[in-house]
């Protein structure tokens with residue numbers, strides 16, 4: 001803080017501070033607090049209420065018919081009173097329906113059905129698996145890029161990595177869809193060698209498998225794994241690798257004892273980022289599986305908001321996902337033995 | 346531990362179209378303290394990487410203990426390399442650093458840590474094993490690197506300017522220590538330096554390199570007294586260089602016409618052709634003040650070096666440097682002086698590249 005003041009002077013520091021505060025308040029705190037609030041209340045179940053309204057309307061219609069057919073003035077007055085009372089009841093009921101009383105409590109958090117709870121757990125585990133697979137795939141790539149024998153080779157490798165990312169994420173996912181679809185590239189290849197028969201609808205249903213989802217998620221989020229690892233590896237003195245080799249260490253031991261310990265902060269950043277992206281991923285499972293491969297939890301959240309129109313439950317779902325994900329992130333930081341300070345370095 | 350011999354046999358190394366090592370042949374004796382001396386960029390590190398296995402020769406052979414090392418990686422050679430920047434593992438403790446080579450050989454933890462402690466004692470670092478390298482001083486880190494390299498019991502220890510990062514005092518202390526460790530262990534040391542003082546004080550023999558070639562190999566006193574080329578003559582020790590034309594030539598002796606007159610001196614190898622250009626090399630400590638009409642000039646500067654004065658004497662465009670003992674009357678700047686030198690102390694070499702052109 002004091003450094004900022006010294007580096008930029010008073011007025012500029014104030015501007016920077018205000019911008020940062022604005023950012024934290026408007027874009028982080030306020031939406032989260034609103035979400036938390038939504039998740040903590042619910043309104044009376046509307047089914048009973050609308051039945052009661054229906055019943056009151058029916059009664060009122062009947063009373064009106066009766067009133068029109070009634071000749072006896074005494075009875076007519078009675079019916080008039082009944083009608084007025086019914087109209088008041090209807091108005092009250094309708095008022096209750098349009099703005100029912102809020103009940104605060106944890107009911108939204110305890111209402112998750114077993115199926116949804118299962119999907120929740122599966123999403124978290126799958127996201128962890130995606131992060132793990134991405135790490136295994138990306139570490140060698142990051143290593144190769146960081147220690148390319150010539151700058152030219154490094155540039156070529158990085159360009160090859162970056163080109164697919166110049167494409168919009170949705171387009172990338174659709175490209176994978178074309179590859180994995182029933183009549184997609186892979187199945188066509190299989191058909192060409194006789195392993196599948198598109199006419200007879202005998203094909204490999206890639207899109208219904210978790211494998212396809214994994215492949216696409218890893219490819220979509222790979223860069224978030226490659227870059228932090230590559231950045232930390234670039235700060236590793238290549239002489240250390242040579243020294244380890246000179247002392248007789250195998251390639252495996254060099255990685256286990258010298259390279260990976262050095263890259264740990266980068267690995268932590270990569271794993272955490274990919275895990276968070278995968279856990280909250282919506283477009284990839286939505287486009288890819290189209291409901292055939294089992295839901296991702298984010299799809300459930302979406303449906304609570306925009307199909308079931310239950311923002312309260314949706315908020316509770318979203319907030320639960322956030323809290324569990326953060327808990328896992330902190331657990332991972334402990335497991336990696338890295339602190340926030342190291343990660344943000 | 347016992348050292349073995351190292352032989353380079355007509356070795357070339359080229360990077361693209363740049364030739365870093367040209368036709369180098371060397372024979373290092375078992376248990377020898379052998380230095381490779383040369384200016385920065387002359388190919389010393391490349392030569393060391395050639396022996397340690399990080400660099401394959403473009404041509405020629407590398408033999409260690411008589412065995413051809415072609416195709417053998419650094420982890421399978423009986424050498425250990427101490428890198429110019431030491432390359433200690435910063436995340437490991439000092440002990441783990443030293444034990445790393447033993448760990449790689451699958452030696453059980455208790456044993457390898459015990460051996461690491463013994464080596465730390467050898468380099469006078471008892472009790473520092475639990476620290477991280479970053480917590481040690483430059484000289485201590487230096488010793489950790491030595492202990493780490495010695496832990497794998499190499500037959501040949503390769504050192505790439507290991508003292509260049511230390512300050513002068515520590516450097517002088519470490520020279521003696523390195524030499525003592527070498528004697529104690531009997532390991533062949535191949536020591537790289539661009540510091541001629543370091544090479545002269547520590548080495549059994551020295552190879553002087555320039556532009557990827559070995560100019561001369563010899564004992565320190567040989568290189569100093571009998572340099573074979575103008576480069577060696579000027580790179581090793583200080584030298585006054587006078588250029589002239591050979592006026593007369595006989596075996597072992599020649600006369601050269603220089604700006605300071607005709608000088609007669611001894612020749613190193615063969616008789617230079619009369620009329621050819623040649624250098625007359627005179628060490629500053631061989632010049633003495635005299636009354637005779639030898640080399641006359643005016644003192645332009647006078648610096649006290651402690652036991653002797655450095656006199657800068659100018660005569661026309663020629664400038665001579667003389668070391669005169671700090672006793673008696675020393676001429677002041679501006680004084681006319683005459684300097685004398687024995688013919689045996691004037692070395693005549695054919696004109697060629699010098700170290701400080």
Ligand SMILES: Nc1ncnc2c1ncn2[C@@H]1O[C@H](COP(=O)(O)OP(=O)(O)O)[C@@H](O)[C@H]1O
Nearest residue numbers: 360363365383384385386387388389390391392
């Ligand atoms: N891997 C390499 N690729 C290209 N040129 C190199 C390589 N290694 C060294 N060189 C060049 O070879 C020459 C000798 O380098 P080096 O052996 O490091 O010299 P020294 O250790 O004597 O200072 C230098 O000009 C250097 O630029």
Ligand SMILES: [Mg+2]
Nearest residue numbers: 389390429505
């Ligand atoms: Mg070097």
